[in-house]
Amino acid sequence: xxxxxxPLRFPKRFSPLTPYFRYxxxxxxxxxxxxxxxxxxxxxDITNFYGIPSTKITPILLAYDANHYRRLNLPSQDEQPPYxxxxxxxxxxxxxxxxxxxxxxxxxxxxxxWLAGPSDKRYTPKLQAQVQELSLGDRVKFLDxxxxxRLPLLLNQAxxxxxxxxxxxxxxxxxxxxxxxxxxxxxxxSSLPEVAGSAALLIDPYNVGELAEAMQAVxxxxxxxxxxxxxxxxxxxxxxxxxxxxxxxxxxxxxx
Numbered sequence: 001x002x003x004x005x006x007p008l009r010f011p012k013r014f015s016p017l018t019p020y021f022r023y024x025x026x027x028x029x030x031x032x033x034x035x036x037x038x039x040x041x042x043x044x045d046i047t048n049f050y051g052i053p054s055t056k057i058t059p060i061l062l063a064y065d066a067n068h069y070r071r072l073n074l075p076s077q078d079e080q081p082p083y084x085x086x087x088x089x090x091x092x093x094x095x096x097x098x099x100x101x102x103x104x105x106x107x108x109x110x111x112x113x114w115l116a117g118p119s120d121k122r123y124t125p126k127l128q129a130q131v132q133e134l135s136l137g138d139r140v141k142f143l144d145x146x147x148x149x150r151l152p153l154l155l156n157q158a159x160x161x162x163x164x165x166x167x168x169x170x171x172x173x174x175x176x177x178x179x180x181x182x183x184x185x186x187x188x189x190s191s192l193p194e195v196a197g198s199a200a201l202l203i204d205p206y207n208v209g210e211l212a213e214a215m216q217a218v219x220x221x222x223x224x225x226x227x228x229x230x231x232x233x234x235x236x237x238x239x240x241x242x243x244x245x246x247x248x249x250x251x252x253x254x255x256x
Contacts, residue, residue: 103140187205197238
């Protein structure tokens, strides 16, 4: 089972993961009877990085906890400022520097950007310094780690999930947000279009202006938010752990 090859796409100096993925993983995959992965994007990476034929690989998309991530009937939140939400780590490939730069271009001064995910002493201080340099003050909030039980409420109340990652093996936050009926803005790269389909605004994550335009459109256009919300719920309904499990069993039975 291969989730992603991020350590090869975005290697870190002195990280033990880079040589591990470069020298050990290909030996394991070469000896494997068959390989399952999370997406077609990861399947292509396995072939491109390791030269393993596609006939030896089966992509099977993941799913989400439908009892946890769902649309909530919430009272009006007039006292709470509208906010965009990001969920995930602060690694450079998550592209938060461009997200912050794009957010700085939004004309609505009441709108906020909430970054939910564990702080990282290697990267978070740089992002915090960027926020100060752009004079964003209290408009960007670093929430640090958010408990699992709080995530559905956080997603339900957000204007949109913004997930402009430069690469993902799957992208669970996108699917979990869609299951809550939350509009999604995400990258047009790697596995993310496989997850989002036509239910999200897909942007070039390297283009700050394009990301800012998508965020501005969500702020200004209530009809767009409503349409994206409906599309999100419909799209998420196509995923289930039962479907993932059955597809996995079909592969395993061929080799048992």
